[in-house]
Amino acid sequence: MKKSSILPLLALTLAVAGCKSAHETTPTPRAAEPISFDDYFYDKTMRLDFYHCGDSLNEMYFFDELKQEPYFAGSHVSLTDSFNYGTQRFVLVDEASGKEIYSYHYCTLWDEWRCEPEASSVPTGMPESVVFPYPKHNAVAQIWSRLSVTETKKRGLKHQPWEKKFEYPIRTDNPFVRAFSPVYEVQDLHVAGATQHCLDIVLLPEGYTENEKDRFLDDCRLFISEFFRFEPWTSNQNRVNIRMVWAPSKESGVSIPSENKWFATNMKIAYDTFNSNRYQMTRDFQAVRDIAGHAPYDYIYVLTNSDKYGGGGIYNFYGIGAGHDRFGSSGAVHVHEFGHQMLGLGDEYVEIGNNISEQYQPGVEPYEANLTTLTDISSKPWAKEKAEPDSIFGESFAEGGGYLEHGVWRPYENCLMRALAYPFCPTCLKAVTDYLEYICR
Numbered sequence: 001m002k003k004s005s006i007l008p009l010l011a012l013t014l015a016v017a018g019c020k021s022a023h024e025t026t027p028t029p030r031a032a033e034p035i036s037f038d039d040y041f042y043d044k045t046m047r048l049d050f051y052h053c054g055d056s057l058n059e060m061y062f063f064d065e066l067k068q069e070p071y072f073a074g075s076h077v078s079l080t081d082s083f084n085y086g087t088q089r090f091v092l093v094d095e096a097s098g099k100e101i102y103s104y105h106y107c108t109l110w111d112e113w114r115c116e117p118e119a120s121s122v123p124t125g126m127p128e129s130v131v132f133p134y135p136k137h138n139a140v141a142q143i144w145s146r147l148s149v150t151e152t153k154k155r156g157l158k159h160q161p162w163e164k165k166f167e168y169p170i171r172t173d174n175p176f177v178r179a180f181s182p183v184y185e186v187q188d189l190h191v192a193g194a195t196q197h198c199l200d201i202v203l204l205p206e207g208y209t210e211n212e213k214d215r216f217l218d219d220c221r222l223f224i225s226e227f228f229r230f231e232p233w234t235s236n237q238n239r240v241n242i243r244m245v246w247a248p249s250k251e252s253g254v255s256i257p258s259e260n261k262w263f264a265t266n267m268k269i270a271y272d273t274f275n276s277n278r279y280q281m282t283r284d285f286q287a288v289r290d291i292a293g294h295a296p297y298d299y300i301y302v303l304t305n306s307d308k309y310g311g312g313g314i315y316n317f318y319g320i321g322a323g324h325d326r327f328g329s330s331g332a333v334h335v336h337e338f339g340h341q342m343l344g345l346g347d348e349y350v351e352i353g354n355n356i357s358e359q360y361q362p363g364v365e366p367y368e369a370n371l372t373t374l375t376d377i378s379s380k381p382w383a384k385e386k387a388e389p390d391s392i393f394g395e396s397f398a399e400g401g402g403y404l405e406h407g408v409w410r411p412y413e414n415c416l417m418r419a420l421a422y423p424f425c426p427t428c429l430k431a432v433t434d435y436l437e438y439i440c441r
């Protein structure tokens with residue numbers, strides 16, 4: 001099962017991934033020359049809303065709506081993704097030239113749901129969206145998905161191939177692109193520089209009422225102090241912007257279905273996702289985007305008004321953590337979840353006795369930078385050459401990861417993606433740093 005959820009508290013294990021692998025077969029050619037942002041885009045965002053639907057075997061997309069958002073926080077230079085992480089790939093193709101002018105990769109909650117037992121008998125749909133710089137010319141938006149690991153194995157392939165699932169024409173004369181109407185206050189919390197050259201994080205409140213703004217601000221400050229306690233963030237404070245959007249909820253608290261606790265909150269976030277007590281998520285990503293769009297952002301992180309251990313983070317989607325948990329572990333959890341969210345790093349921890357996985361199978365190499373099944377170690381340099389044992393991270397190249405005891409290997413014995421007590425291992429740190437360079441160009 002694919003889980004980007006938070007690690008078990010007692011196991012205190014975490015996972016990070018971040019390798020470049022170049023096995024993608026993308027039929028759309030990237031522009032031979034570097035793409036000039038100003039030739040193709042306005043400095044604001046277009047958002048494409050849709051429903052991601054299906055069951056364990058089928059995947060479909062249904063168009064919902066196009067929207068404008070006021071800010072585009074991304075790099076004006078790094079416009080096409082070459083990291084090849086994640087399970088979904090968004091591509092914008094310029095209609096006149098047929099070239100790929102913008103792309104990024106991500107994962108979704110729906111991807112995880114489709115590995116749940118329920119998905120073999122019940123189809124479901126979740127509201128999702130993608131965002132991209134606002135096109136100046138007619139273009140085509142495409143969404144690609146990776147073939148499932150099981151199907152990839154059946155076909156005798158080492159890497160999950162991409163399949164195009166959805167296309168939508170973007171017309172510059174389309175009058176039905178909904179305008180943006182701001183309703184919430186935005187506050188700068190740590191602003192270091194121009195959005196296009198910085199990593200921009202927006203913090204959103206869930207389950208804080210109108211009179212709990214100070215509490216939310218305290219939780220934001222905790223996030224910021226913990227975030228900058230970990231490398232590579234400590235030495236990159238001058239390349240990170242953090243803002244918050246003050247969007248109060250009607251009721252105070254976060255829903256916990258297993259305890260029959262329900263609250264009227266903005267984004268309908270709840271614990272118990274996929275029956276995991278600590279996994280906080282929402283099915284409604286569009287509700288998250290509606291609030292986030294008030295500020296410039298590359299990454300969305302939600303603080304929930306809760307003292308119960310838990311969170312979750314999905315690659316280029318969103319991250320969630322309890323604002324102030326009883327064990328005081330909120331800070332490290334935030335950084336762990338951010339590792340999932342920024343890079344799609346794999347969890348390096350193991351669930352004892354678990355030896356079966358839809359996500360990791362011998363014969364198929366994981367896309368995550370920090371996990372290998374030894375199927376194609378050319379894409380994982382750390383698996384080829386064992387590093388010297390490290391005083392903090394222990395032996396290099398250890399068996400166990402991706403929730404499995406056997407058949408999956410991780411770069412080091414210890415890492416933040418395995419246990420909250422550690423920083424990122426050297427492999428994960430490099431992956432995060434490489435990605436930061438890409439975002440800040």
Ligand SMILES: [Zn+2]
Binds near residue numbers: 015016017426428
């Ligand atoms: Zn690691």
